Amino acid sequence: MTKSYDFDVLVIGAGPGGYHAAIRAAQLGLKTACAERESVGGVCLNVGCIPTKALLHAGDIRAEARHASDFGLQLAEQRMDIAKLNGWKDGIVKKLTGGVSGLFKANKVTHLIGNASFVDDHTVQVGDKTYTAASIIIATGSEPARLPGLDVDQQGIVDSTGALVMPDPVPARMLCVGGGVIGFEFAHIYNNMGSQVKVIEFLPTIIPGADADAVKAFQKSMEKQGIKVAVQTKANRAEKKQDGIHVELENVKTGEKSVEVFDRVLVAVGRRPRTDGLNPEKAGVTVTERGFVPADSKQRTNVPHIYSIGDVASNPMLAHKAMKEGLVAAEVIAGKPAEQDAVAIPGVVYTNPELAWVGLTEQEAKDKGYEVKIGNFPFAASGRAMTLQQTDGFVKMVVEKDTDLVLGVHIVGPRASDILSEASLALEMGATATDIALTIHAHPTLGEAMLEGAESAHKQAIHIVNR
Ligand SMILES: Cc1cc2nc3c(=O)[nH]c(=O)nc-3n(C[C@H](O)[C@H](O)[C@H](O)COP(=O)(O)OP(=O)(O)OC[C@H]3O[C@@H](n4cnc5c(N)ncnc54)[C@H](O)[C@@H]3O)c2cc1C
Numbered sequence: 001m002t003k004s005y006d007f008d009v010l011v012i013g014a015g016p017g018g019y020h021a022a023i024r025a026a027q028l029g030l031k032t033a034c035a036e037r038e039s040v041g042g043v044c045l046n047v048g049c050i051p052t053k054a055l056l057h058a059g060d061i062r063a064e065a066r067h068a069s070d071f072g073l074q075l076a077e078q079r080m081d082i083a084k085l086n087g088w089k090d091g092i093v094k095k096l097t098g099g100v101s102g103l104f105k106a107n108k109v110t111h112l113i114g115n116a117s118f119v120d121d122h123t124v125q126v127g128d129k130t131y132t133a134a135s136i137i138i139a140t141g142s143e144p145a146r147l148p149g150l151d152v153d154q155q156g157i158v159d160s161t162g163a164l165v166m167p168d169p170v171p172a173r174m175l176c177v178g179g180g181v182i183g184f185e186f187a188h189i190y191n192n193m194g195s196q197v198k199v200i201e202f203l204p205t206i207i208p209g210a211d212a213d214a215v216k217a218f219q220k221s222m223e224k225q226g227i228k229v230a231v232q233t234k235a236n237r238a239e240k241k242q243d244g245i246h247v248e249l250e251n252v253k254t255g256e257k258s259v260e261v262f263d264r265v266l267v268a269v270g271r272r273p274r275t276d277g278l279n280p281e282k283a284g285v286t287v288t289e290r291g292f293v294p295a296d297s298k299q300r301t302n303v304p305h306i307y308s309i310g311d312v313a314s315n316p317m318l319a320h321k322a323m324k325e326g327l328v329a330a331e332v333i334a335g336k337p338a339e340q341d342a343v344a345i346p347g348v349v350y351t352n353p354e355l356a357w358v359g360l361t362e363q364e365a366k367d368k369g370y371e372v373k374i375g376n377f378p379f380a381a382s383g384r385a386m387t388l389q390q391t392d393g394f395v396k397m398v399v400e401k402d403t404d405l406v407l408g409v410h411i412v413g414p415r416a417s418d419i420l421s422e423a424s425l426a427l428e429m430g431a432t433a434t435d436i437a438l439t440i441h442a443h444p445t446l447g448e449a450m451l452e453g454a455e456s457a458h459k460q461a462i463h464i465v466n467r
Contacts (some may be wrong), residue, residue, distance in 0.1 A: 007033045009333055010124055010133035012116040012278065015042020016319040017310030018139035019100050020326030026107040028334035033133070034109055035116035035126045037277075041097040043141055043311075044319040047161040050096060052185050053350055054089040055166065059192030060352045063225075067389050080193065082168035089164070121283040121303055135305045135333045138285070138293050139326065140278055142271040142311035147177065149237035150267050156245050157238055157265045160186070170194050171263035175247055177235045178268035179206035181349045184222065186266050188351040191227050198260070200233040200249060202269075207349060211361035211410040213396055218355045218412050221392045238265055273312045297339045299329040307333070321345050343427045344408075348417040353379075353393045356416035358424045359408030362398050371401040375433060375457030377449045379413045381464050384444035390414035395453035397433060404432035404457075409450070419447050433457045 009025040011018045014036035022034040039046050065075050104111050114127030123132050144159040146152070154162035163186050174190045176183040179201030191197045199206070199222075206229060207215050219229055236248040236257070244261040251257075273291040280287055286302045287293055293308040295301055301308050307329040310322030324340060331338035346358040365372050375397035379385035393412030400407055409423035426436055436454035441447050452461045459466040 005122065005132045005134045007031050007110070007131060007133040009033070009135050009137065009330070010035065010112075010116075010131060011137040011139055012124065013042065013139035013141055013310075013312075014040040014100065014111075015139060015141045015310060015322060016044045017141070017322030017326040018042065018137070019103070020323045021137050021139060021307075021309060021330045022109045022326075023103055023107050024327045024330035025333060026109045028330065028336070030330070030334060032107075032109045033112050033131065034104065035112040035114065035124065037113075037115040039097050040100045040104070040111070041093075044322075045096050045100070046093055047164060049319050051089050051093055051164045052160075052182075052189070054092050055085070055164070055189045056185060056350050056352075058085055058088075059189045063192045063352070064389070070389065080170070082166050082170070086166055115277045117277055117279045118281075118283040118285075121285075121306060135307065136283070137299075137307040137309060137326075137329050137333075138275075138278070138280070138301070138312060139309050139322070140274050140312045141322075142317055143274045144267065145270040145272045147235070147267050147269050150177065150235060150247075150265065151238075152267055156240055156263070157267065159267055163264075163266045163268075166193065167264070172196060173244065173262040173264075174198070175200070175235070175245075175260070175262040175265045176268060177266065178270070179203075179229065179231065180268065180270065181207065181347070183266065183268040184349050184351055186268065187222070187227050188225075190264075191225060195264075196228075197226070198228040198230065198262075200235060201229070201231045202234050202252065204231055206231060207355060209361075210347070210355060210357055211396060211398075211408070212363060214355055214357060214410040214412050217393055218349070218351075218353070221353055221412070222351065224392075235265075271311065271317050275312065295325075297341060298332045299325050299340065300332070316345060316347065318345060318347065344424070346420050346424050348420065350417060353390065353413045354416035355412050356420040357408065357410040358420055359406070359427050360398055361408060361410065362396075365398050365400075365407050370407060372407065373399050373401050373457050375399060375453040375455070375461075377452040377456050377461055377464065379446070379449060381452075382444075382446065382449055384446050384448070385414060387444070388414055388446075395419070395449040397450075397453040397457050399433045399454075399457040404434055406431055406433055406436065406454075409453070411449075413446065413449065415446050419450060422447060422450050 008030035011034040025032040112126040174195040176199040295308040309325035311317040344359040349355040378394040380391045396410040398408040433454040455461040
């Protein structure tokens with residue numbers, strides 16, 4: 001590596017992708033800087049994964065408290081201190097972003113503050129200073145997609161960032177435009193806080209990409225909790241009036257239009273890659289029509305010493321994918337034989353029950369020509385789920401018929417996100433359903449549903465009648 005550069009590696013963006021890349025590069029002995037124009041931690045820590053999960057937890061406790069009378073716990077009337085809720089959530093964010101800053105210091109990553117933009121393929125301007133680097137990693141992330149007719153003002157009409165500030169009083173009527181992961185997490189939060197929530201989705205099904213059976217069970221559970229769901233429906237425009245936000249909804253199948261009134265409208269119709277202010281063209285870096293900076297499996301862009309990771313590089317826009325790609329980019333720069341070659345990237349909706357999946361859906365497996373057998377174990381038959389008062393959902397395992405290889409696992413249920421890690425490992429290790437069935441799982445645990453799901457694929461589950 002040439003000594004004449006200011007840094008061996010300059011990372012642009014300190015989100016999950018960027019801070020993983022910077023820390024790993026430093027661990028590998030590279031002189032590293034990371035430029036960030038807002039707060040370290042990126043979307044995930046500041047306005048994404050972490051604050052949503054905090055609000056989801058608070059809402060779940062509130063909902064669970066209502067069921068405590070089943071076992072004799074009589075709680076006084078519920079009162080939510082909204083200012084305290086927002087403050088508690090912000091405190092977690094602060095602690096974690098402070099943690100990232102601390103890790104930068106401990107690993108001797110130079111934190112450059114300001115907007116970073118390319119001057120040429122080895123030079124980046126940050127604020128009013130310029131720095132040179134042998135390798136540069138683009139980790140600028142993504143931002144909410146907009147919808148014509150629904151102007152986000154972060155008051156009545158909000159995007160995910162605006163929706164993270166719980167208003168006082170909690171809105172009586174809430175509309176979530178977009179039935180994806182973010183739309184449903186907020187629907188669940190607001191529903192648990194007492195709002196009457198409606199979710200509309202343009203496509204014929206919610207949570208696109210998830211297994212059809214899992215989505216069906218998930219939707220049923222959300223509706224049981226009071227969330228209204230309308231598919232093949234779009235919002236044309238919204239108008240603020242004295243009595244609320246009037247939204248024109250249209251059934252895209254029949255063309256039928258109606259106006260409904262809400263107190264808060266969330267626009268959660270996807271995210272788009274972010275390269276504003278970056279000037280990638282000055283470095284000769286290719287940006288696609290949709291705004292992505294594409295990379296190969298070693299995270300290299302079309303300019304070999306410039307890398308791209310995380311949301312700005314490709315879908316799926318998930319923190320753990322960004323983190324992994326950050327490690328790969330740093331290791332490739334350090335000359336290690338690293339590559340992004342995951343068998344599958346897990347996906348999770350952190351509602352209650354959660355929806356979590358990894359690998360192929362039943363339909364995808366069939367479309368790829370696999371002959372499959374299906375394992376299915378309902379949480380209604382799980383002793384642990386009963387003790388937690390959370391028996392909605394199941395583990396569905398998609399298994400190749402002849403080889404017994406696990407192709408995909410789809411879970412609707414309590415703590416599905418945590419159970420899923422075993423499924424991810426199974427896929428990466430090329431495990432068969434027999435491998436999972438022969439593994440002793442602690443009893444009573446929710447994870448046993450994986451064991452019984454695998455047994456069920458062999459029609460040998462113990463706690464259900466096998467058909
Ligand atoms: C509401 C919500 C909930 C989510 N929940 C989850 C979840 O539970 N699990 C999950 O896996 N994912 C979740 N995500 C997605 C997750 O947040 C992203 O996938 C992840 O943050 C992507 O990481 P990244 O490093 O690619 O980019 P980002 O986190 O977007 O970080 C990019 C950083 O780069 C900075 N930046 C951009 N341009 C410049 C520039 N020119 N100069 C300097 N700095 C710049 C930005 O300020 C930002 O801090 C959620 C997202 C949202 C919105």
